Structure formats: structure tokens, C-alpha cells
Amino acid sequence: MLITMKDALKVAQKNKFALGAYNIGNHELLRVAVETCVENNAPLILAIHPDELEYLTDGFVEYVKFEANRVSIPVVIHMDHGGNIDQIKRAIKCGFTSVMIDVSHADFEENIKKTKEVVAYAKNFNVSVEAELGTIGDLGDTLEGGSPTIIYTDPSVAAEFVERTQIDTLAVAVGTSHGIYPKHMTPHIRTDIIKEITKVVSIPLVLHGGSANPDNEIAEAVSLGISKVNISSDIKVVLFNEARTYLDNNIGAMEPLKIFPTGIEAAKKVIKHKLGLLNCVGKASLYK
Ligand SMILES: [Zn+2]
Numbered sequence: 001m002l003i004t005m006k007d008a009l010k011v012a013q014k015n016k017f018a019l020g021a022y023n024i025g026n027h028e029l030l031r032v033a034v035e036t037c038v039e040n041n042a043p044l045i046l047a048i049h050p051d052e053l054e055y056l057t058d059g060f061v062e063y064v065k066f067e068a069n070r071v072s073i074p075v076v077i078h079m080d081h082g083g084n085i086d087q088i089k090r091a092i093k094c095g096f097t098s099v100m101i102d103v104s105h106a107d108f109e110e111n112i113k114k115t116k117e118v119v120a121y122a123k124n125f126n127v128s129v130e131a132e133l134g135t136i137g138d139l140g141d142t143l144e145g146g147s148p149t150i151i152y153t154d155p156s157v158a159a160e161f162v163e164r165t166q167i168d169t170l171a172v173a174v175g176t177s178h179g180i181y182p183k184h185m186t187p188h189i190r191t192d193i194i195k196e197i198t199k200v201v202s203i204p205l206v207l208h209g210g211s212a213n214p215d216n217e218i219a220e221a222v223s224l225g226i227s228k229v230n231i232s233s234d235i236k237v238v239l240f241n242e243a244r245t246y247l248d249n250n251i252g253a254m255e256p257l258k259i260f261p262t263g264i265e266a267a268k269k270v271i272k273h274k275l276g277l278l279n280c281v282g283k284a285s286l287y288k
Helices: 005-015 027-039 050-056 058-070 085-094 108-125 155-165 191-200 215-224 233-249 261-277 283-287
Strands: 019-023 044-048 075-082 098-101 128-133 169-172 205-207 226-231
Touching: 005 019, 005 075, 005 128, 005 169, 005 226, 005 283, 019 027, 019 075, 019 233, 019 261, 027 044, 027 058, 027 233, 027 261, 044 050, 044 058, 050 058, 050 075, 050 085, 058 075, 058 085, 075 085, 085 098, 085 108, 098 108, 108 128, 108 155, 128 155, 155 169, 155 191, 169 191, 191 205, 191 215, 215 226, 215 261, 226 233, 226 261, 233 261
Parallel strands: 019 044, 019 226, 044 075, 075 098, 098 128, 128 169, 169 205, 205 226
Antiparallel strands: none
16 A cells, blocks of 8 residues: 555654665565565555666666555655755656655755755645755765764754745654664764654654664654654665675575575564564554
8 A cells, every 4th residue: 555654654653653664775675675564564665765766767666666556554655865856756757655855965044945846846746755954974885875974953943944844754863874883883862852853843753874773772762753764774784694695605696586585584584673663563554
């Protein structure tokens, strides 16, 4: 069942759980996300970054839509970190039900201006819009990018940003980074900032860079009002490490149906674990 982000997160916000948004840069990742969420009766967000769309091609989205409509759980197809209006238009033409416009690197007024343009366009198609205030960290080698140092969202301007842009969901920078943290770095989610933002902003909040953060911090962030958590690296790392092991142990192996199954099973376990942290298991029933 294909739905918009606004409808998906409204229920999550009311019932204090979060949906996971999983980047599906190939067929195996799509399978992992859909199968695990169906098995756990959990609503699902399938995220595709503009660079991933370029790689997958628009035809792949037809398959994603087919899967979304085939299953009974709610599914959102979301563009992750759209960088300009052309990428947004392409996503909407393909049938995405949600887009993110990320102008977080620009100054406040520029962020508002560009985000408003996307909101004005997307509302013609009943497509939800997410924007980012503050800048999420980047640990390198990620499509999503970010800032080498996290620029925390300023709660004192968050309400103005939401009011002036009329966005549906707000991505906040509260201590997470895209990618996997190196061993010497201990991430810490600033729950005090989440609390301050929820006092002044009523729309659902989004946490990016949700891989490799301590489980208790993710769960606490959800209990405080985060309604969507983006998880990408944790799943990809497991899928491809398993595939790498298989290839190392089976020189000359070339069949995808032999290379990927152990990785698919391992990655499904990661998502199942995350669904528990997000309090998302069984929540698809709330949408019926
Ligand atoms: Zn992100």
C-alpha cells in the first residue's frame, strides 16, 4: 500500500514510534527492507538518493512501486537528500510519494527560499516534503554527504523555518553522522536538543545518520518524538561483508543467487533489530 510520508508519520507521531527509512541502492537491499517489514507487520520507507536513482534508472522505480502496491503494509517511496528542483521533479514524475530537499549547507534565508519552491511544486502532486535545518555530520564515502563537523539544529529558529516553508517533516542535526563511526569516535545524540525542538515544532522530526549509534540513544530519541530514522550504512555493510566472505571462499563464484542469500538473511536481522528500537513492530495495523 503506497502512501505519503505525511500520512505515514502522522500515525507514528501520535503513537510514539518511528519508521525506518532504508536506502535501496540495488535489488537485494529492496528485498531486505520489504521482506523484513512484511514479516514484522511494520510500515516502511524506501529511500532512494538522486545518485542511486541515476544508477538504478527510472525503470527500477516501476518495480519499487509494484512491490509497494503488492504488500499490505504501508510503504512510502522517498527521495533522500534531493539537491535541486530538477531531481525533485524527476522523483515526482517517477511516482515517489515523498521528497527531501536538502539546502542545509546554505544560509537560513537561502534554505527557506529553495525549500519553499519545492513545497510549492510538490503540493500539486500531493507529495510530502522533508527539509533539513542544521547539518548532519559526514564520515566520508557516503552519498548523503554532510558537514565534517555537525552543525546542531538551533531550536530557536526551527519554528520559523517550519512556518515559513510549510514542510511536512523536519530533519534535525542532533549529533548523528552519515556513515559508520570510526572506532575512536563515540557518537552521542543530544536528546536535550530534540526536547527543545519538540516544544516549538509540531510536525514530525527525522533523524538522519541512524547507523551505528548506541541502541539506547536511538530508542530514547524515538520516545522523545523522532518519527523517522534513516538507516543505510548498517545494512549495506552487513550485506556486502557477507557477499565478500562468500566470494573469498568461493573463487570464481558469479551467480547472484549464490553470492547474496547469506547477506540478505544477515541484513534482514539488522532491520529486525532496528524495528525493535523504533517500536515499529506490528504498527502497520494502525493504518487500516
Ligand atoms: Zn541523510
